[in-house]
Amino acid sequence: MKRWGKVLALVAVAMVVVSVAAIAAPKTWVVGFTQVGSESEWRTADTISVQDSITNDPTLVMVYSDAQQKQENQIKAIRSFIQRKVNVILFTAIVETGYGTVLQEAQKAHIPIVMIDRPVAKEDMHYVLTIMGSDFIKEGEKAGNWLAKYLKDNGIDDGSTPIDIAELQGTTGAAPAIDRAQGFRNIAKDHPNWQINHSQDGDFTSSQGKQVMEAFLKADPKIQVLFAHNDQMALGAIQAIKEAGLQPGKDIIIIGMDAVKGMFQAIVAGEANCTIECNPLLGPQAVQAIHDLRAGKKLPARIWTIESQFDATNAAAALPTRQY
Numbered sequence: 323m324k325r326w327g328k329v330l331a332l333v334a335v336a337m338v339v340v341s342v343a344a345i346a347a348p349k350t351w352v353v354g355f356t357q358v359g360s361e362s363e364w365r366t367a368d369t370i371s372v373q374d375s376i377t378n379d380p381t382l383v384m385v386y387s388d389a390q391q392k393q394e395n396q397i398k399a400i401r402s403f404i405q406r407k408v409n410v411i412l413f414t415a416i417v418e419t420g421y422g423t424v425l426q427e428a429q430k431a432h433i434p435i436v437m438i439d440r441p442v443a444k445e446d447m448h449y450v451l452t453i454m455g456s457d458f459i460k461e462g463e464k465a466g467n468w469l470a471k472y473l474k475d476n477g478i479d480d481g482s483t484p485i486d487i488a489e490l491q492g493t494t495g496a497a498p499a500i501d502r503a504q505g506f507r508n509i510a511k512d513h514p515n516w517q518i519n520h521s522q523d524g525d526f527t528s529s530q531g532k533q534v535m536e537a538f539l540k541a542d543p544k545i546q547v548l549f550a551h552n553d554q555m556a557l558g559a560i561q562a563i564k565e566a567g568l569q570p571g572k573d574i575i576i577i578g579m580d581a582v583k584g585m586f587q588a589i590v591a592g593e594a595n596c597t598i599e600c601n602p603l604l605g606p607q608a609v610q611a612i613h614d615l616r617a618g619k620k621l622p623a624r625i626w627t628i629e630s631q632f633d634a635t636n637a638a639a640a641l642p643t644r645q646y
């Protein structure tokens with residue numbers, strides 16, 4: 323009887339230890355994350371930021387999928403996350419359209435969708451709990467406003483002589499490509515002499531940026547301004563401009579987007595003129611949103627990132643502290 327008493331006491335102690343451990347150990351959440359690919363320095367910084375923030379959090383486990391710039395890969399990845407019954411799906415849309423069906427499937431499986439950077443089309447956003455990232459229209463407007471001031475300050479624009487502008491667009495159908503083009507035109511419409519004579523998809527990559535710029539210059543060696551939807555394409559275009567025997571940053575005014583280190587170096591070297599910041603370091607915000615979700619908090623539909631712009635007046639001072 324005495325022995326049984328001891329056994330029961332031990333079992334009771336073990337049960338207390340187990341339940342205390344259960345309370346102390348946070349429940350693990352599985353996060354399915356599907357990224358666009360690795361088309362730019364910006365994208366690499368974004369992927370690392372999100373991956374590090376998730377893997378450094380002991381309460382989260384990440385299942386990662388690199389879509390390698392193909393929407394079908396991303397749709398497949400989301401379906402596999404649904405089958406695996408992950409707790410939350412984190413993703414960046416390669417292009418805006420074509421995700422409605424798979425997002426509806428996630429909704430039916432009660433798996434919340436948290437988006438970072440690029441959204442899906444407006445009509446599919448009701449499947450999405452929240453999106454965090456940049457205001458791409460505002461970025462395009464900032465580029466237009468910067469150009470207007472630069473042309474005026476340097477006595478280049480008299481308001482009537484045509485200004486010959488080339489545009490390197492991002493991936494056709496991607497939110498930043500659509501919105502940056504729109505934002506820039508919102509400003510250009512107030513300058514009737516600005517002529518966007520060349521506009522083509524450079525797929526956000528350096529190699530495409532170079533190739534398309536070569537073609538632009540062959541057709542029109544008198545281009546005065548290049549507006550590139552990201553720095554990666556601008557950096558490729560700078561090569562093409564040099565190879566054509568022209569001086570980037572002087573013969574052609576170069577405006578990019580992202581504020582990656584390579585573009586800062588080009589500005590400091592006088593080979594580019596301006597970059598509009600688009601912050602890729604979204605990991606901490608994404609993890610915060612997941613924690614808020616777990617805690618039952620209501621997330622805002624949009625979480626904006628605060629960003630700056632850089633040119634010859636401030637790029638050199640900011641370069642040493644740039645993280646990407």
Ligand code: AHR
Pocket residue numbers: 361362364365439440498526551552553554579580600
């Ligand atoms: O969606 C953000 C954009 O995508 C960045 O400007 C670009 O570099 C990336 O490819």
